[in-house]
Amino acid sequence: MATRSAERVITGDEAVRAALRRKAGRNIPELIIRWILLACSLISILTTVGIVGVLVFESAAFFSEVPLGDFLLDTQWTPLFADKRFGIWPLVVGTLMTSTIAIAVALPLGLLSAIYLSEYASPRLRSTIKPILEVLAGIPTVVYGFFALLFVTPLLERVIPNLATFNAISPGIVMGIMILPMVASLSEDALHAVPVGLRYGAFALGGTKFEVSTRIVVPAALSGIAASFILAISRAVGETMIVAIAAGQRPVLTFDPREPIQTMTAYIVQVSLGDVPAGSLAYRTIFAVAMLLFLMTLVLNIASYFIVRRFREVYE
Amino acid sequence: MTSQNIVQFDGPTILKAENVAVYYGDKQVLRDVMLSVPTHKITALIGPSGSGKSTLLRCFNRMNDLIRGARVEGQVTYHDQDLYDPEVDPVEVRRRIGMVFQKPNPFPKSIYENITWGARINGYRGTMDELVERSLRRAALWDEVKDRLHENALSLSGGQQQRLCIARAIAIEPEVILMDEPASALDPIATLKIEELMHELKENYTILIVTHNMQQAARVSDYTAMMMLTEDRNSATVIEFGKTQAIFTHPRDRRTEDYITGRIG
Ligand SMILES: Nc1ncnc2c1ncn2[C@@H]1O[C@H](COP(=O)(O)OP(=O)(O)OP(=O)(O)O)[C@@H](O)[C@H]1O
Ligand SMILES: [Mg+2]
Numbered sequence: 001m002a003t004r005s006a007e008r009v010i011t012g013d014e015a016v017r018a019a020l021r022r023k024a025g026r027n028i029p030e031l032i033i034r035w036i037l038l039a040c041s042l043i044s045i046l047t048t049v050g051i052v053g054v055l056v057f058e059s060a061a062f063f064s065e066v067p068l069g070d071f072l073l074d075t076q077w078t079p080l081f082a083d084k085r086f087g088i089w090p091l092v093v094g095t096l097m098t099s100t101i102a103i104a105v106a107l108p109l110g111l112l113s114a115i116y117l118s119e120y121a122s123p124r125l126r127s128t129i130k131p132i133l134e135v136l137a138g139i140p141t142v143v144y145g146f147f148a149l150l151f152v153t154p155l156l157e158r159v160i161p162n163l164a165t166f167n168a169i170s171p172g173i174v175m176g177i178m179i180l181p182m183v184a185s186l187s188e189d190a191l192h193a194v195p196v197g198l199r200y201g202a203f204a205l206g207g208t209k210f211e212v213s214t215r216i217v218v219p220a221a222l223s224g225i226a227a228s229f230i231l232a233i234s235r236a237v238g239e240t241m242i243v244a245i246a247a248g249q250r251p252v253l254t255f256d257p258r259e260p261i262q263t264m265t266a267y268i269v270q271v272s273l274g275d276v277p278a279g280s281l282a283y284r285t286i287f288a289v290a291m292l293l294f295l296m297t298l299v300l301n302i303a304s305y306f307i308v309r310r311f312r313e314v315y316e
Numbered sequence: 317m318t319s320q321n322i323v324q325f326d327g328p329t330i331l332k333a334e335n336v337a338v339y340y341g342d343k344q345v346l347r348d349v350m351l352s353v354p355t356h357k358i359t360a361l362i363g364p365s366g367s368g369k370s371t372l373l374r375c376f377n378r379m380n381d382l383i384r385g386a387r388v389e390g391q392v393t394y395h396d397q398d399l400y401d402p403e404v405d406p407v408e409v410r411r412r413i414g415m416v417f418q419k420p421n422p423f424p425k426s427i428y429e430n431i432t433w434g435a436r437i438n439g440y441r442g443t444m445d446e447l448v449e450r451s452l453r454r455a456a457l458w459d460e461v462k463d464r465l466h467e468n469a470l471s472l473s474g475g476q477q478q479r480l481c482i483a484r485a486i487a488i489e490p491e492v493i494l495m496d497e498p499a500s501a502l503d504p505i506a507t508l509k510i511e512e513l514m515h516e517l518k519e520n521y522t523i524l525i526v527t528h529n530m531q532q533a534a535r536v537s538d539y540t541a542m543m544m545l546t547e548d549r550n551s552a553t554v555i556e557f558g559k560t561q562a563i564f565t566h567p568r569d570r571r572t573e574d575y576i577t578g579r580i581g
Contacts, residue, residue: 123384197421201481203382205434205488206411215437220424 055294058287065281071288077251077267079285080276090251091289094261098172098243099236101257105176106232110183111218111225117184118191119213130188133181141178145245148174153246166248166260175242179232186231190224191217223310230304234297240265264293328355330492330522331376331413336390337551338371338380345371347551349390351541353492358514358523360533360560363543364575368552369526370418372543373494376524377413378406394492411438414490418497420477422469422484427452427461430469430480434488447487455483456513475506482513486521493517495525499532511536530576534564542572 063071066086074087117126153170157163163170194217202212218225240263248260249270262270268286276282331353338346346368353359353376361369371380378399380386392399399409422430431448432440440447448465452458457479461472469480478498485493495514499507514523514536527533533540540563542556556569567573 195421197417197419198423200379200382200415200417201421201423201484202433204377204379204410204415204417205484206407206438207434208407208437211437215433216423 052294055287055291058284059291062281062284062288065284066288075253079282080271080274084281086285087253088289088292090253091262091264091267092292093253093255094168094243094247094251095237095263095265095293097168097255097257097261098175098239098247098263099233101169101172102175102179102236102239103229103233105173106179106183106236107229109176110180110228110232111187113180113184114187114191114225115213115218117188119209119217130185133185136181137185139178141239141241142245144174144178145171145242148242148246160258163258164248164260166246166250168247168257168259168261171242171246172257174246175236175239178239178242179235182235183228183232186228187221187225190221190228193224194220223307227304227308230300230307234300234304237300238265238293238297240269244269264289268293329353330355330395331524332391332393332396333372333375334391334393336372336375336388336392338368338375338389339385339387340383341385344551346375346553347546348553351554351557353522353524354539355522356518356520357538358518358525358536359539359541360537361524361526361541361543362528362530362533362575363552364545365528366552367543367545369543370496372554373415373496373524373526376492376494377410377415379410379415381406411488412490413492413494414485414488416478416481416485416493416495416498418500420474420481420501422472422477422480424468424470426466427469427472427480428465430484431487434484438488440488451483451487452480454486454513454516455479456509456516457483473506475502475509478502478506478510479513482510482517486517490521492522492524495523497526497528500528507532530564530578534560540564542567542569542575544571544575 070086071088074085075089076085076087077090078085117129121129148171149166152174153163153165153167156167156170156173160169198216198220199212202216207216243263244266247263247266249262249266250260251262251267252259254261268289271282271286329352331351333349333351336346336349336351337344349372351372361372363369374380374383375388375392376394376399380388388400394409394413398404423433425433428444428448431451432444435444435447449458449462452461457476460476461480464471469477472480478501482493482498499510502510511532514525517523525537537560539558540560541554542563543552544555545552556563556567556572558568563572564576567576
């Protein structure tokens with residue numbers, strides 16, 4: 001802080017003083033901008049709070065009519081039929097099945113691509129491919145959905161006997177392809193952040209490129225890689241369009257990925273687009289399902305937060 | 317450019333550089349380097365910053381291969397075998413010619429695993445526990461870490477980390493250890509420990525060490541090579557080589573004398 005001694009003001013050059021004086025006209029726009037920015041951040045916070053509030057409120061209403069025990073223990077999900085059953089498992093299993101397939105595709109391939117890009121590719125190739133990965137991540141998921149239904153499923157029908165037109169495998173695989181660029185890109189960031197000195201240390205001990213990559217660099221970047229994996233999993237669990245288009249709308253408890261299934265997200269879409277009257281019990285099911293989905297992804301995101309925090313400490 | 321000041325060493329030599337030139341891209345940084353590294357001795361590489369000491373060091377274990385755009389010309393031999401022969405596997409070279417870096421770079425693994433990593437990838441068949449104890453003892457670190465072998469190596473102090481890196485390097489039984497300013501990040505006590513350690517290691521290993529510290533060079537080394545930019549200032553070379561004592565008491569080259577006495581660099 002400068003001291004404002006009276007002497008200084010008096011001795012100051014008149015022109016300098018005029019130039020340095022606060023200009024009244026500047027303050028008003030500054031204030032307006034500040035309020036606009038504040039309003040913007042408030043809007044996003046309030047929307048989130050609002051969404052969670054609606055979820056909690058509507059699911060509370062749902063659970064006042066349907067016991068939590070039925071929701072968690074029943075194995076049938078038929079809220080839209082005359083004989084209403086509210087067992088969530090068909091939707092959860094459907095979600096887990098497509099997600100598992102997606103993860104089985106995305107994690108290994110994503111990690112291998114990341115290792116290739118970070119450790120083997122030339123800087124030029126790397127700087128070409130990285131932006132392409134980011135573009136791939138921006139393709140609308142509805143495109144992937146039709147890709148699954150119209151291209152991958154017919155292809156799989158030739159190799160997998162008894163594959164239904166709507167099934168878990170095809171959207172699972174395509175979802176994996178959709179998440180792959182994200183896994184590759186984030187894992188590559190984690191690998192790239194490993195100090196080059198560690199690699200030199202390992203090479204100087206007679207490590208081959210493969211040994212250095214897989215036994216030093218990957219373990220050192222493990223928390224970052226794990227964080228990208230968790231993000232990928234929560235993407236897969238929350239993905240809607242691909243499964244809504246290609247997995248079917250049959251909420252039946254099955255562990256056979258060749259059969260049509262329904263995921264939690266696809267169910268929400270189906271009911272939201274249908275003609276279920278607002279305020280009815282059937283209408284409220286979507287909030288209960290959404291609440292569970294929200295909790296699942298929240299847990300995953302919190303886990304990734306803690307993992308990433310650990311990641312920061314790893315080299316020092 | 318190779319001057320008469322380079323005394324060709326006539327005893328047993330393990331590494332030899334002959335007419336070595338190194339380029340990074342189009343830029344030549346070393347030219348006409350002649351250097352013989354005596355077996356089972358400590359040789360110091362001294363010279364001002366940018367005179368290519370690290371670059372020359374890296375020529376001896378083919379670490380320059382890892383730097384994109386780096387190119388080595390001339391001959392570098394190890395037991396008279398050309399290290400840059402296309403038949404030579406750089407991985408095997410680095411097994412026999414170890415390196416310790418300026419900044420301690422232990423792996424983010426346990427102390428124990430830091431030692432066993434190199435042995436494991438090199439197919440070591442003995443007992444790992446013994447190897448760990450033997451290497452840590454030789455690096456004068458055993459007593460300080462014997463109760464915490466499974467703790468993360470990054471929990472060690474900088475000086476301990478550097479001794480761990482030395483232990484890790486000797487665990488794979490190289491013949492030569494290249495050290496690039498191994499003590500520059502350490503306090504005087506840790507530095508002293510490393511210097512004592514080098515004296516011990518001399519029995520079994522050949523050591524080539526880069527240092528900026530003239531006293532350290534005088535204290536630890538048997539031979540000294542002085543590196544310097546050439547007149548055109550574009551590239552550097554070894555301008556003088558000899559017994560450390562001779563170099564420090566009667567340098568033949570004016571530039572060596574100026575450097576040692578602190579007038580340049
Ligand atoms: N990877 C690199 N790419 C391009 N130029 C490099 C690279 N490494 C070193 N150089 C250049 O080569 C010259 C010699 O560098 P080097 O690191 O070998 O010097 P040094 O004697 O070890 O210096 P210092 O004492 O500061 O460590 C310098 O001009 C440096 O800028
Ligand atoms: Mg250097």
